[in-house]
Amino acid sequence: MDQTQRRRGAALESALLDAAWDELLESGYARLTMEAVAARAQTGKQVLYRRWPNRAELVVAAMRHRTGSIVQDVPDTGSLRGDVLAVLQRMADRFAALGPDLIHGLLSEAPDVSPEITSRMSGVMLAIVLRAAERGEIPSAALPLSVLLAPTNLLRHQMLLTREALEPATLTTLVDDVFLPLAGAGAQATPTS
């Protein structure tokens, strides 16, 4: 019964972050308590507070720990439309697992994590658009930032402000009705007239 195996350093930290992540999935951000995380990790609260100053920081660290690696790669489907759809789909998938409460909770408790959320997006979109311009799909890759981020920002807005699961057409609408026209792809293509 007595474990007498005391974890330390990176191994312990990883266990703590895993516990936090599991609590997040099980209870959501609003119901995640430090006590529960500590209990799940078979330790005390002090071990958590030794590493992260508060609940929000712990959760942010847990998210980075779990999802940090997936963000890097840029989809490459061969077409601008496919690439942007893939990005949106990935956002939607990631969001579906956690729900909007997480973002709202974090942003209302730890205001300084805002940049974290939107930061890497512009790099991804820029890479996609550059490739599309090389391919000749669009006349120029020099899009205003507001256009470049319009689809991802609109999707994020929708996911944050709507409780229902988003219907499949939402993503294609964002790409076909908003982004592609603005990017100047296929001047003759204007669907849903």
Add this chain to the structure above:
Amino acid sequence: MDQTQRRRGAALESALLDAAWDELLESGYARLTMEAVAARAQTGKQVLYRRWPNRAELVVAAMRHRTGSIVQDVPDTGSLRGDVLAVLQRMADRFAALGPDLIHGLLSEAPDVSPEITSRMSGVMLAIVLRAAERGEIPSAALPLSVLLAPTNLLRHQMLLTREALEPATLTTLVDDVFLPLAGAGAQATPTS
């Protein structure tokens, strides 16, 4: 000293909502406490809980009480660009007074107020676009909903996810680079090339 004037009914309710609103402006949503609202209104917590089941509902009621009337009228500046800019400016002004914490807090505590936020917007935008089509500024008023709400949704997204005060160019960018091109206004006008 002794007031011995006991408020009742609508008068009392209005005083409660005013107190809540003042607390909101002074402390923000996160730091607004029921105790403080009750104290400011010179009453007890029970009077609050007799009317609203929780903090979030009280705050929503306070917002409706204060801002309910302003939303109705649709700006009419004579041009589509001016109208949309006026709508965005109004959103920005209203938001500036309260900050993003309010929305995040409400949405993480009282998930069922989401529709409240975006509901009336589509009606306003639709009216503006209809007038612009009658004027001949745009070929058709039959825009996809995602286009119709793109500028307001993008602005809301920005205000929610960014802490800094938004720079003046943000609004014009949304109108000139995103909305007007999508609405088909002035096919030759493609600024910021």
Add this chain to the structure above:
DNA sequence: TGAATAAGAGACGCAAGGTCTCTTGTGGGG
């Protein structure tokens, strides 16, 4: 092998949401 460090465990203080109870002013109905 011994001393410094940090893990594990849990008590504690405190703020705030929300409930309960009690007294007392007040307006409406008899």
Add this chain to the structure above:
DNA sequence: CCCCACAAGAGACCTTGCGTCTCTTATTCA
């Protein structure tokens, strides 16, 4: 005109959960 049911005002109280403090004990490093 008076009485009484209702709700205002006041505050004690319970609970949850964050964050701190303390204490013992395992582990690691010199």
